[in-house]
Amino acid sequence: MARVTLNAGEPGRRDVALLAVLAVLLVGATAWLVYREAVPEYRDHQRQFGNLVQRRLGDAAATAVPAGIQQLWVPGAGRADRCPSCHLATAWRGFERGDEPLRTHPAGMLRAHPTNRFGCTLCHGGQGWAVDRERAHGHVPYWPEPLADASMAASLLPGAGRASLMALNCNACHRYETATAGAEIINRGKRLVDEKGCRACHRINGRGGLIGPDLSWAGDKNPEQYDYGRLSGRRSVFTWHEAHFQDPRALVAETVMPSFHLPPDDIKALALLVMSWRRVGVDASLLGDLPRTDSPSPQERALAAEMERGPGAWFVKTGCYQCHPVSVFGVKSPTPIGPDLSTAMDDVERRFSVPVDTFVKNPSGTMKAVFARQFMLSPAQKDEAVRELRAAYAEFQRQQAVMPAAPARAK
Amino acid sequence: MDGDSQTRRSFLSRLAAAAGLAGLAAQGGILVRSCVPNVTYDSPSTVKIGLPESFADGLTFLPAQRLFIVRDSKVFRAVSAVCTHLGCTVHADVQQLTDGPDPGARPHLQVQQFSCPCHGSRYRADGTNISGPAPRPLARYRLALAPDDGQLVVNLTDEVGASFVLTLS
Amino acid sequence: MTRRRFWSLRPASTGEATDAILANLLLHWFPARMRLTSIAWTPSFWLGTVTWVLFVLLLLSGLPLMVFYVPSTREAYQSIKDIEHVVSFGWWIRAAHRIAAHLMVIVVSLHLVRVFLTGAYKNAGQREQHREWNWVIGVAMLVGTLLLSFTGYLLPWDQLAFWAVTVSMNIVSSTLLVGPAIRDALIGGREIGQTALMRFYLLHIVVVPIAMAVLFAYHMWRVRKDGGLARGDAPQDAAEVVVAIPAVARRVTVVALLTWLVVTVLALVIPSPLEEAANALVTPNPAKAPWYFLWLQEIVADTTVRIGSVAVNGAFIGGVVLPMALLVLLTLWPWLDRSPAATVGATLPRERRTQVLVFIAIAAIVIVLTGVGLLRGPSWQFYWPWQPWANVPTRF
Numbered sequence: 024m025a026r027v028t029l030n031a032g033e034p035g036r037r038d039v040a041l042l043a044v045l046a047v048l049l050v051g052a053t054a055w056l057v058y059r060e061a062v063p064e065y066r067d068h069q070r071q072f073g074n075l076v077q078r079r080l081g082d083a084a085a086t087a088v089p090a091g092i093q094q095l096w097v098p099g100a101g102r103a104d105r106c107p108s109c110h111l112a113t114a115w116r117g118f119e120r121g122d123e124p125l126r127t128h129p130a131g132m133l134r135a136h137p138t139n140r141f142g143c144t145l146c147h148g149g150q151g152w153a154v155d156r157e158r159a160h161g162h163v164p165y166w167p168e169p170l171a172d173a174s175m176a177a178s179l180l181p182g183a184g185r186a187s188l189m190a191l192n193c194n195a196c197h198r199y200e201t202a203t204a205g206a207e208i209i210n211r212g213k214r215l216v217d218e219k220g221c222r223a224c225h226r227i228n229g230r231g232g233l234i235g236p237d238l239s240w241a242g243d244k245n246p247e248q249y250d251y252g253r254l255s256g257r258r259s260v261f262t263w264h265e266a267h268f269q270d271p272r273a274l275v276a277e278t279v280m281p282s283f284h285l286p287p288d289d290i291k292a293l294a295l296l297v298m299s300w301r302r303v304g305v306d307a308s309l310l311g312d313l314p315r316t317d318s319p320s321p322q323e324r325a326l327a328a329e330m331e332r333g334p335g336a337w338f339v340k341t342g343c344y345q346c347h348p349v350s351v352f353g354v355k356s357p358t359p360i361g362p363d364l365s366t367a368m369d370d371v372e373r374r375f376s377v378p379v380d381t382f383v384k385n386p387s388g389t390m391k392a393v394f395a396r397q398f399m400l401s402p403a404q405k406d407e408a409v410r411e412l413r414a415a416y417a418e419f420q421r422q423q424a425v426m427p428a429a430p431a432r433a434k
Numbered sequence: 435m436d437g438d439s440q441t442r443r444s445f446l447s448r449l450a451a452a453a454g455l456a457g458l459a460a461q462g463g464i465l466v467r468s469c470v471p472n473v474t475y476d477s478p479s480t481v482k483i484g485l486p487e488s489f490a491d492g493l494t495f496l497p498a499q500r501l502f503i504v505r506d507s508k509v510f511r512a513v514s515a516v517c518t519h520l521g522c523t524v525h526a527d528v529q530q531l532t533d534g535p536d537p538g539a540r541p542h543l544q545v546q547q548f549s550c551p552c553h554g555s556r557y558r559a560d561g562t563n564i565s566g567p568a569p570r571p572l573a574r575y576r577l578a579l580a581p582d583d584g585q586l587v588v589n590l591t592d593e594v595g596a597s598f599v600l601t602l603s
Numbered sequence: 604m605t606r607r608r609f610w611s612l613r614p615a616s617t618g619e620a621t622d623a624i625l626a627n628l629l630l631h632w633f634p635a636r637m638r639l640t641s642i643a644w645t646p647s648f649w650l651g652t653v654t655w656v657l658f659v660l661l662l663l664s665g666l667p668l669m670v671f672y673v674p675s676t677r678e679a680y681q682s683i684k685d686i687e688h689v690v691s692f693g694w695w696i697r698a699a700h701r702i703a704a705h706l707m708v709i710v711v712s713l714h715l716v717r718v719f720l721t722g723a724y725k726n727a728g729q730r731e732q733h734r735e736w737n738w739v740i741g742v743a744m745l746v747g748t749l750l751l752s753f754t755g756y757l758l759p760w761d762q763l764a765f766w767a768v769t770v771s772m773n774i775v776s777s778t779l780l781v782g783p784a785i786r787d788a789l790i791g792g793r794e795i796g797q798t799a800l801m802r803f804y805l806l807h808i809v810v811v812p813i814a815m816a817v818l819f820a821y822h823m824w825r826v827r828k829d830g831g832l833a834r835g836d837a838p839q840d841a842a843e844v845v846v847a848i849p850a851v852a853r854r855v856t857v858v859a860l861l862t863w864l865v866v867t868v869l870a871l872v873i874p875s876p877l878e879e880a881a882n883a884l885v886t887p888n889p890a891k892a893p894w895y896f897l898w899l900q901e902i903v904a905d906t907t908v909r910i911g912s913v914a915v916n917g918a919f920i921g922g923v924v925l926p927m928a929l930l931v932l933l934t935l936w937p938w939l940d941r942s943p944a945a946t947v948g949a950t951l952p953r954e955r956r957t958q959v960l961v962f963i964a965i966a967a968i969v970i971v972l973t974g975v976g977l978l979r980g981p982s983w984q985f986y987w988p989w990q991p992w993a994n995v996p997t998r999f
Binding site for chain 1: 639643681684685687688689691692695761762844845846849850853854856857860861863864867868871876877878879882884885886887888994995996997998999
C-alpha cells in the first residue's frame with residue numbers, strides 16, 4: 024500500500040512560488056495591454072486641438088471638440104472613414120494655416136462634396152477603416168488605395184502637387200466629363216485621348232474600336248495581371264503604363280500600338296487617366312447630375328453626317344475615316360493617325376512593295392490587325408475598297424493636272 | 435518546517451490567488467468592454483425629407499424616419515410616430531377630405547387621432563396623449579429649410595415644444 | 604475533527620481532500636490521489652492540459668469576435684477591419700484567438716509525438732485498459748484542430764481565405780467518385796460564395812467545437828479509466844502518492860496560467876495579418892497556405908504523376924491519397940505495434956527502435972517539407988528568410 028501524503032513537499036512549494044510569479048506577470052501583461060489600448064494616437068491630437076480651440080476661441084468652443092473615434096459612415100460608397108478622429112479641424116474655420124492633422128479643409132471642395140455624404144477616402148485615398156496614421160494613410164501591404172499625399176506625388180509626378188494625384192480619384196466619378204474643374208492633369212489626358220485618336224483602336228467609356236483591348240475599366244486591372252517581364256526598375260501599374268506609353272513594343276512585343284512620341288508630362292497624364300477608369304462602387308445618389316455616359320460631341324456628329332453625303336461617303340460609312348483622311352474627297356479624320364488615302368495607290372506600293380489590291384486582300388502591319396478585328400470586310404467589300412481607292416487616286420491625279428503646285432498630301 | 439518559510443509560503447499563495455484573480459477579472463473586463471461599440475452604423479439623425487411642395491396638405495407618414503409631417507398650407511410640423519410608452523409605431527386614424535367647394539382640389543388626409551397597436555395608447559391629432567399607458571405627448575422635432583436646395587430638414591435629436599412650427603414665407 | 608461545510612483547497616486531512624473532489628464539479632475532474640511521477644513535468648510536459656487551456660481560451664476569445672463578425676461575403680472583411688481598428692481591444696482579442704489557434708496546432712502535434720515516443724497508447728496495467736482507443740480519439744482531435752484552424756482563417760474573406768477555399772475544394776473534389784458531392788455539400792454549389800462562407804462559419808463555431816468538446820470529454824474519461832498517465836510497472840514507492848487537492852489542482856493552475864500568459868504576451872507583440880478583400884479575378888502571388896499546411900502544399904505540387912498520356916493530378920495523390928494513408932497509418936499504429944507492454948514509458952527501447960525510426964522519418968519529411976514551404980516566395984521561387992522577395996508589383 025502506497026503512502027499518501029497531503030502535499031507534494033518541495034515540488035509543491037516551488038509550484039506556489041511559480042504560481043505567484045506567473046500571476047504577477049499576467050497582471051503586468053494585462054496592464055501593458057490596457058495601457059496600449061488607452062493611448063491611441065488620436066487622443067494626443069484631440070487633446071492638442073482642444074487646447075488650441077480653448078486658446079483661440081474660448082472654453083465654450085472647446086467643449087465642441089469631440090473625443091474618441093469619429094466616423095463618417097458613407098453608405099453610398101460602403102466606406103467608414105475614421106479620418107476625423109485625428110483630422111479634427113476640417114470643418115472649423117480659423118485653422119487654415121494650421122499643420123495637419125489640425126487644419127481647416129478648403130471650403131470650396133466641401134460645398135460640392137460634403138463629408139457626411141462623401142467621406143474622405145473617395146477623394147483622398149487611404150484606409151478609412153484604420154485609426155493610426157501609418158495604416159490609415161494606407162502605404163502598407165494589402166491596401167491598394169494609399170493616400171494621395173505629397174510624398175507619393177513627388178515620387179510619381181515630380182513638379183506636380185498632390186492635387187494632380189488626387190485627380191485620379193476625382194475621375195472615378197467624373198470620368199464621363201470632358202473636363203473637370205481642378206483635375207488639370209486628367210483633363211490633359213482626356214484631350215490627348217481625343218487628339219491622338221485612342222478610340223480608333225480602343226473602346227473607352229463604352230465607345231471606340233476593337234483592335235486594342237477595351238480600356239473602359241482598365242483601372243481595375245490588378246498589379247499582378249500586368250506582364251513586367253520587359254520592364255526594368257520598379258514594378259507598378261503606374262510605371263508599366265509610363266513605359267508602355269513611351270514605347271509599347273518595348274513591353275509587349277506583339278502589339279500593333281504605335282509609339283506616339285509623347286513628352287513625359289503627357290505620358291504621366293495618360294497613365295493616371297487609364298488608372299482612373301475603375302469601379303469605386305459609388306451609389307447613383309452621390310453622382311448627382313454628373314454625366315453617366317460618354318457620347319460623341321455634336322460637332323463630331325455633324326461633320327460625319329456632312330461627309331457621308333459627299334463623294335467620299337464610302338470611306339465614312341465603312342469607318343476608314345476614323346484614322347485616314349481622304350483629302351481629295353474632302354473627308355477629314357477626327358484622329359488622322361493613318362496616311363491620307365488619296366494617294367494610297369502610290370503609298371502602298373512604296374511602303375509594302377505590293378499593289379493595292381493584293382494589300383487589301385492580304386494586309387500586313389497595323390492594317391492586318393484592323394481588318395482582322397475591327398473592319399471585317401467581305402471579298403466583295405474589299406473589291407469595292409480597291410475601286411474606291413482607285414477613284415480617289417484618279418481624282419488626285421485630275422487635281423494634280425489642274426493644280427500641279429498644290430500637292431494633296433504634304434510629305 | 436520553520437515559521438519563516440510558513441509565512442513566506444502563505445504570503446506567496448495569497449499573492450498568487452490575488453494576482454491570478456485580478457488578471458482573470460481584468461481580462462474578463464476587457465472582453466466585456468470590447469462588446470461596447472465605439473462606432474455605430476446608425477442612420478444619420480439629420481435628414482433631408484424632400485421639398486415642401488411635395489407634401490400634400492394634411493398628414494404624410496415617413497416610414498424610414500417614423501415621422502408624421504403635418505402640413506397646413508404654409509405651416510409645417512414634424513410629429514414623431516414613436517409611441518412614448520414603449521416605442522411602437524403609432525397608427526394615424528385619418529379621414530380623407532377634399533378642400534372646400536373646389537372639386538379639383540387635391541384630397542388630403544385629416545388626422546382624427548393616433549393609436550398605438552402595442553398597448554392601446556391614444557393621442558389627439560395634436561399629439562397629446564389622451565388614454566392608455568402613454569406618459570407623454572408624441573415628440574415634435576425641429577424642421578428647417580436646407581440652405582442649399584430648399585428641402586425640408588428634420589433633426590431627430592432636436593426635440594421642440596408643442597408650439598414649434600415651420601412657417602414658409 | 605468536524606467536517607467542513609465547504610470543500611477546501613487546503614485540506615487538513617486526506618479525508619477532507621477526498622471530500623473536496625466529491626463536492627466540487629471542477630475538482631471532481633481529478634482523481635482523488637495521484638502518483639507524484641504522474642504530475643511531474645516530464646515526460647508528459649503537460650501538453651494535453653496546455654491544449655485544453657488553449658481550447659478554452661479560443662472559446663472565450665471567440666465570443667466577442669462572434670459579436671462583431673458578420674458571416675457575409677459583403678461584410679465579413681469590413682467587420683474584421685472594424686474588429687482590428689475600432690473595437691476596444693479587438694486587435695488583441697483577434698490576435699489572442701489567432702495565436703492560441705497556432706499554438707494549439709503545435710501543442711497537439713507535440714502531444715501526439717510525446718505519446719508515441721513513450722508508447723503511451725499501449726496497455727501495461729493489470730486491469731482492463733483501452734489506451735489504443737484514446738490514441739484514435741487523439742488522432743481525431745488532431746484532425747479537428749486542423750479543421751478548426753482551416754475554417755477559422757477562411758472567415759475574414761480576404762484573399763488568403765478565398766484562395767485557400769478554392770485550392771482545398773479542388774483537392775476535395777479530386778477524390779474519386781464522391782469528391783464533387785462532398786465539395787458541393789461543403790460549399791453549397793460550384794462557385795465559392797455566400798453559401799460556402801455560411802457553411803464554414805457554422806463548422807467553425809458550432810459543429811467542430813462541439814465535436815471537439817465531446818471527444819475531449821471522452822478522451823479525459825478514458826485517461827481516468829485507463830489509470831492516468833501511462834507508465835511502466837515502476838516500483839510502487841510508498842512515498843510517491845499525493846492527494847489531488849491541492850497538489851494536482853495547483854499544478855494544473857500553473858500550466859493554465861503559463862499558457863494564458865504566453866498567449867496574452869504573444870498577442871500583444873504579433874499583429875494579425877489581413878490581406879486584401881477576396882477577389883475572384885486575381886490570385887495573389889505568392890498564395891501560401893498557413894505554415895501547418897505548407898507540407899501538404901509542397902506534396903500536392905510534387906505529386907502530379909504522368910503515366911503515358913494519363914496524368915493524375917497531385918490534388919488526388921498528394922491532397923487525398925497520401926494524407927489519408929498517413930492518417931490511416933497513424934490511427935492503426937497501436938495495432939501494428941507488437942512490442943511488449945513493458946516498453947511503456949521507456950524512452951527509445953530497443954524493441955521499438957524500428958518503428959520509432961519510421962515515425963521520426965515521417966515526421967522529418969513533414970518538417971522538411973514545411974521548411975521548404977516556408978522558403979517559398981513569389982512565383983514559387985525560393986527565398987532565404989533574409990532575402991527580400993522580388994519586388995511585388997503595386998498600383999503606384
